[in-house]
Amino acid sequence: MRLSDAQWAVLAPLIPPPITRTTRGRPRRSDREVLEGILWVLRTGAQWAALPKGEYPPKTTCHDRFQEWVDRQAFLNILTALAELSEENALLDLREAFIDGTFSAAKKGARMFGPTKKGKGTKIMIMVDASGMPLAVHTCSARPAEVTLVQDTLDASFGMLFPERLIGDKAYDSDGLDAELATLGIEMIAPNRRNRRKTQDGRPLRRYRRRWKAERTIAWLQSFRRVRTRDEVKADNFLGMVQLACIIILLRAISG
Known part of the structure; x- marks a missing residue:
């Protein structure tokens, strides 16, 4: 997967500088070509060893740089910077946000996964703004109910202010969650489950019709095969x- 010059112009200043090396060795491969190799793995879902020779740096170079950036929380820092840039360019709408979860099947050997009716896997929680741009992403075992993961998802936000309204499906219909979010100044909007007393109706609930924006963002995430099926x-x-998939989604919006 190749980055356009416009996309790289936005990303380049956000890539952390290399850790100082004390020994001599081969020249360090450029961040751009290594990142494009990592993005190829992210998009195709292929093993690191399958990186096309001659088109991208060697598998060990790409994997080691990826591990270095993960250990340094580089991707979260980049997301925070991109979110700030999006807000400055009036690309974010925090009047309302949508929350939803999706399932990623975990292959044998993966840590932090849980058995569900769909099999063993990892749950991805995502919060998006009114236009569908990612505001927060959180991963955990697939076993916990989504209603119990809202606070963790908010805590994983990309440094943004909390939205005025948070909209979800029936899985988020809970008096406890409503009260918890109210202390943060957030109105939770979700249709009532059948066995619940009616607490949502009228004008606020009509916002639920726009929940497709969260589902669209999840579809964007799942277009990256390394996200749809967990190999890590x-x-x-x-x-x-x-x-990294969220970075690409935001980057496309920023760079046009």
């Missing part, structure tokens, strides 16, 4: 892949 053993590495 380490939980932090899988989160890094999801964050």
Whole structure:
């Protein structure tokens, strides 16, 4: 996967400088060509060893740089900077946000996964703004209910202010969650489950019709095969892949 010059112009200043080396060795491959190799793995879902020779740096170079950036939380820092840039360019709308979760099947050996009716996997929680731009992403075992993961998702936001309204499906219909978010100044909007007393109706609930924007963003995420099916053993590495996918989504909006 190749980055356009406009996209790289936005990303280049955000890439962390290399850790100082104390020994001599081969010249360090450029961040751009290594990142494009990582993006090829993210997009195709292929193993690192399958990186096309001659088109991208060697697998060890790409994987080691990816691991270095994950360990330094580089992707989260980039997302924070891109979110700030999006806000400055009036690309974000925080009057309302949407929250939803999706499932990524975990291959044998992955850590932090949980068995569900769909099989073993990892849950990806995402919050997007009114236009569908990612505001937060959180990964965890697939076992916990989504209603219990809202606070963790908010805590994983890209340094943005909390939205005025948070909209979700029936899975988020909870008096406890409503009260918890109210203390943060957030109105939770979700249709009531059948066995619940009616607490949502009228004008606020009509906002739920725009929930497709969260589903569209999830579809964008799942277009990256390394996100749709989890290959990473380490939980932090899988989160890094999801964050990198969010970076591309934001970058496309910023760079046009």
